[in-house]
Structure formats: structure tokens, C-alpha cells
Amino acid sequence: MTTQQPGSRRRLLVIGIGAGDPDHLTLAAVKAIRRADVFLILGKGPEKSSLTDLRRAMLDEHARPGYRVAEGQDPWRDRSEQDRGSYTAAVHDWRSRRADVCERLILDELAPGETGAFLVWGDPALYDSTLAILDEIEDRGTVALDIEVIPGITSVQTLAARHRTTLNRVGRPIHITPARRLPEAATAHDGDTVVMLDAHESFTRLEGRDLWIYWGAYLGTPDELLISGRLADVADEIRHVRADARARHGWIMDTYLLRPVEPEDGPET
CATH class of the missing domain: 3.30.950.10 (Tetrapyrrole methylase, C-terminal domain)
Structure with a gap:
């Protein structure tokens, strides 16, 4: 396990942004967006570009001037019907590959002392993988994180x-x-x-x-x-x-x- 240097911790906000209506951003979510320096986004390809566009529209309205967006590509996931064991294994594999992408974004795009943010559809606590992925990254020991979760409307x-x-x-x-x-x-x-x-x-x-x-x-x-x-x-x-x-x-x-x-x-x- 890599030993972290003093002052090397990265601060991350995991912000629930609602199901799709920009007006469903809570006041807490808006305040959190204004605190962030870098927004880390996983793109899902051209078919779902509207989801990325909606996130960027929220940032244009609420983020402070000079904010940055760092985007990685969400890994492919097998969504075919499977038995329970195969499905669970496929999800864990997908989450691990997602963790690879997120870890690289954090290390490359978020400097120690800066605040980064993931914008999560709905609420981070309900059928979303972001918190589990960040736990896996922390367990790897390559980067130390201070994580704050802001709930959202599901x-x-x-x-x-x-x-x-x-x-x-x-x-x-x-x-x-x-x-x-x-x-x-x-x-x-x-x-x-x-x-x-x-x-x-x-x-x-x-x-x-x-x-x-x-x-x-x-x-x-x-x-x-x-x-x-x-x-x-x-x-x-x-x-x-x-x-x-x-x-x-x-x-x-x-x-x-x-x-x-x-x-x-x-x-x-």
C-alpha cells in the first residue's frame, strides 16, 4: 500500500443532483457545486450525451467562474440477463474498471488542496455505484480522499x-x-x-x-x-x-x- 504524504489528501463532494429537472437541485447541492474547483464526469457515449449536457447546463448556472470539467469514458457493461452469481460478478468487474477511470481522473485532474465533485443522478445512496467506487479507490492506497455526500431527490x-x-x-x-x-x-x-x-x-x-x-x-x-x-x-x-x-x-x-x-x-x- 502506498504511503500518503502529508497534505496530499484530495477533497471530494458526491452531490445528488436529482432525477433530471434542474429545479430539483437542493440548496445544499447548489452550495456544494459552488465550492468545487473540478467536476469529474464519466461520459456514456454519444447516445447519452444529453445527460452530460444537462450536467454542464447545471454547472453553467451554479458553479463559480473558472470551474473545470474533467471527463473520462464510462467502461462498457454487460447488461444481458444473467443468473444472480454471474450478474454480481459482472457488476463488481464493471465497478472495478470504473474505479480505474475515476482514480486516474482524481490523480491527474485534482491537485492536493483542491475540491473535486461527482454529480450523481438522483441520490448517491440509492442504486448508484459512486460511493462504492470511491471506497475501492481508497482501499488501493494510491490517493487519500476526504469525501462529503450531499443527498438528492431520487x-x-x-x-x-x-x-x-x-x-x-x-x-x-x-x-x-x-x-x-x-x-x-x-x-x-x-x-x-x-x-x-x-x-x-x-x-x-x-x-x-x-x-x-x-x-x-x-x-x-x-x-x-x-x-x-x-x-x-x-x-x-x-x-x-x-x-x-x-x-x-x-x-x-x-x-x-x-x-x-x-x-x-x-x-x-
């Missing part, structure tokens, strides 16, 4: 707000799951289920159940899409809208809430 909160509903019902639990675990999650508890990271329209596996779905894509952006209704009634519509949007944009990011329909209260209580 796509989950934005989804509920856009549909004017709550995430939970009185006295009932709520479960947040990646889509690959949806079939087991949907039968393991009696509450409502928020589904994220769905690359394969996993809600179609539950069409036989009486569920209400609140679905949203590109939440908080000008391209936002919203559909709600009984799953059996709107599943085909969601599939068609989703396929069309993915063809137009080259990518899609959607989130949805599944709620059992019960005769005594219905989906809205």
Missing part, C-alpha cells in the same frame, strides 16, 4: 410526485427492488413495490395479478413520460411507448410503482 420521489400519489399506504411497507428481483419481491411481502433498473419490461411477468402501476420514464426532463392504470389494461401501452422512446433516444431510464388493488381501498388510498 427518481422514486419524482415518480410519486408526478403521479400525485404516495409511495406507501397507511400501516403498509414499501419495497424497492431492481427489476431482476421483481418476481420474488412481488410475492414476498404485502406492501407496494418500487421497481428500478428494468431493462427487460419485468412487469409483464406479473400481468396475471391485479395490480395498479404508476410508470414514468425520463422523469424530470422535457422528455418525461407518464402512464398509470391497472397493469392488465396499460401493460401493452407501456411496452409500445417504451419501445418508441428507446428507439428515438437510444436509451431509456424508467421507474415504476406497483400497488395491489384491494376491494376495500382501491389503488389511490
Whole structure:
């Protein structure tokens, strides 16, 4: 392990910037952006250039004059359907390669005494790899980091707000799951289920159940899409809208809430 020299620590801000609406930046996030000297960004290729453009627009509005942007290329990730063990191994491999890129950005672009920042979609604590990657970099011992985390508004909160509903019902639990675990999650508890990271329209596996779905894509952006209704009634519509949007944009990011329909209260209580 490399021994760090006195004064060689780098300060990093991990800033949650919301699901896509620039107005969802919190006051704490704006203040943090104004403290940073260098913003470290992982580009995701030309198909998702709009995500980088949105970050830069936020910086143009809120960062202090003279800020710098250092951009690396996000490594390719295998997103095919896999069994649980293979999927976990693929994610750890991807995160390690991401850590290589981030470590190089920090060492090359952030001088000791400067403050760098990662702008994280949603909130850094919910289905985001940035904090785990920074932990791995620290464990390598090549650079010492002082890390501060600023929470953000998630796509989950934005989804509920856009549909004017709550995430939970009185006295009932709520479960947040990646889509690959949806079939087991949907039968393991009696509450409502928020589904994220769905690359394969996993809600179609539950069409036989009486569920209400609140679905949203590109939440908080000008391209936002919203559909709600009984799953059996709107599943085909969601599939068609989703396929069309993915063809137009080259990518899609959607989130949805599944709620059992019960005769005594219905989906809205």
C-alpha cells in the first residue's frame, strides 16, 4: 500500500443532483457545486450525451467562474440477463474498471488542496455505484480522499410526485427492488413495490395479478413520460411507448410503482 504524504489528501463532494429537472437541485447541492474547483464526469457515449449536457447546463448556472470539467469514458457493461452469481460478478468487474477511470481522473485532474465533485443522478445512496467506487479507490492506497455526500431527490420521489400519489399506504411497507428481483419481491411481502433498473419490461411477468402501476420514464426532463392504470389494461401501452422512446433516444431510464388493488381501498388510498 502506498504511503500518503502529508497534505496530499484530495477533497471530494458526491452531490445528488436529482432525477433530471434542474429545479430539483437542493440548496445544499447548489452550495456544494459552488465550492468545487473540478467536476469529474464519466461520459456514456454519444447516445447519452444529453445527460452530460444537462450536467454542464447545471454547472453553467451554479458553479463559480473558472470551474473545470474533467471527463473520462464510462467502461462498457454487460447488461444481458444473467443468473444472480454471474450478474454480481459482472457488476463488481464493471465497478472495478470504473474505479480505474475515476482514480486516474482524481490523480491527474485534482491537485492536493483542491475540491473535486461527482454529480450523481438522483441520490448517491440509492442504486448508484459512486460511493462504492470511491471506497475501492481508497482501499488501493494510491490517493487519500476526504469525501462529503450531499443527498438528492431520487427518481422514486419524482415518480410519486408526478403521479400525485404516495409511495406507501397507511400501516403498509414499501419495497424497492431492481427489476431482476421483481418476481420474488412481488410475492414476498404485502406492501407496494418500487421497481428500478428494468431493462427487460419485468412487469409483464406479473400481468396475471391485479395490480395498479404508476410508470414514468425520463422523469424530470422535457422528455418525461407518464402512464398509470391497472397493469392488465396499460401493460401493452407501456411496452409500445417504451419501445418508441428507446428507439428515438437510444436509451431509456424508467421507474415504476406497483400497488395491489384491494376491494376495500382501491389503488389511490
